[in-house]
Amino acid sequence: MEVKKDNEELNSLISSIQFDRWIFGFPTRFTLVSHKDRDHDPLQSSLSFPEPLIYSDNYTPTGSARRIYRNTYVGDGTPLRVKKTNVTPIGPKTLSRLTGTQVWSLHAFWWFIATKEHLVLFVGDLYVSEIPLLATLLEKVPNLDALVLVSYGGMNPPTHGVKYRDQLKNEIAAIAKREKMKGRIIYGLPHPLIPDWADRSAHHM
Numbered sequence: 001m002e003v004k005k006d007n008e009e010l011n012s013l014i015s016s017i018q019f020d021r022w023i024f025g026f027p028t029r030f031t032l033v034s035h036k037d038r039d040h041d042p043l044q045s046s047l048s049f050p051e052p053l054i055y056s057d058n059y060t061p062t063g064s065a066r067r068i069y070r071n072t073y074v075g076d077g078t079p080l081r082v083k084k085t086n087v088t089p090i091g092p093k094t095l096s097r098l099t100g101t102q103v104w105s106l107h108a109f110w111w112f113i114a115t116k117e118h119l120v121l122f123v124g125d126l127y128v129s130e131i132p133l134l135a136t137l138l139e140k141v142p143n144l145d146a147l148v149l150v151s152y153g154g155m156n157p158p159t160h161g162v163k164y165r166d167q168l169k170n171e172i173a174a175i176a177k178r179e180k181m182k183g184r185i186i187y188g189l190p191h192p193l194i195p196d197w198a199d200r201s202a203h204h205m
Contacts, residue, residue, distance in 0.1 A: 007185065010120075010146055013113070013118060014148065014187055017029055017113070018205070019034075019122055019124060019189060019202065020032070021039065021040055021045050024203075029082070030082050030083060031050055031052070032111050032113075034125055040108070040124060043069075045205045053070070054074060056075065057076060075089070076094050076109070077091070077097070085115055088114075090110040090111060091106060092106055095137065098137055099137055107125055119146075121137070121148070127161040128163075131171045149186060149189065149198075152168045153192060154169060169193075173195065173196075188200070188202065190204060192204075
């Protein structure tokens with residue numbers, strides 16, 4: 001695959017979207033939510049977020065948020081067009097189909113983000129057992145331009161299924177570096193550490 005140079009148009013797209021509670025600039029289009037964990041939930045931040053808030057089965061706005069904020073539910077594998085951008089949640093059903101492996105559940109839903117020019121995969125969180133699924137998916141989508149990927153520090157076993165403290169940190173770094181070699185741009189979501197493998201890192205809200 002030909003190595004891509006830093007793409008101003010792609011950076012502009014990424015900066016215009018809020019990913020869970022992370023931003024790369026001043027988001028203006030919408031907010032994508034991967035799952036309900038507090039440190040990912042935009043409703044748990046004291047700062048405002050761009051609407052609509054778009055979510056799938058691993059997240060549900062609670063209480064008055066359903067009425068106060070514009071939000072949109074999207075089913076697993078169903079594309080939604082919002083502000084000239086297509087977003088598609090990747091849950092167990094869609095991931096099973098794309099990878100050829102039966103997937104019963106995911107810690108967080110992943111998302112495809114597509115415009116006429118670009119295709120991006122957003123992975124906001126995952127267990128270590130889901131790393132092989134991510135690797136397979138990345139091989140199955142040759143036209144992917146960029147990856148928005150969560151990073152980790154050390155975790156005490158068995159958090160997120162790790163067997164040793166730096167397992168998830170190391171395996172995510174290995175995937176990111178491998179994808180960069182393919183020419184893909186890698187955007188990092190510090191969770192909590194700023195990754196040295198990212199072409200660009202976000203700020204947590």
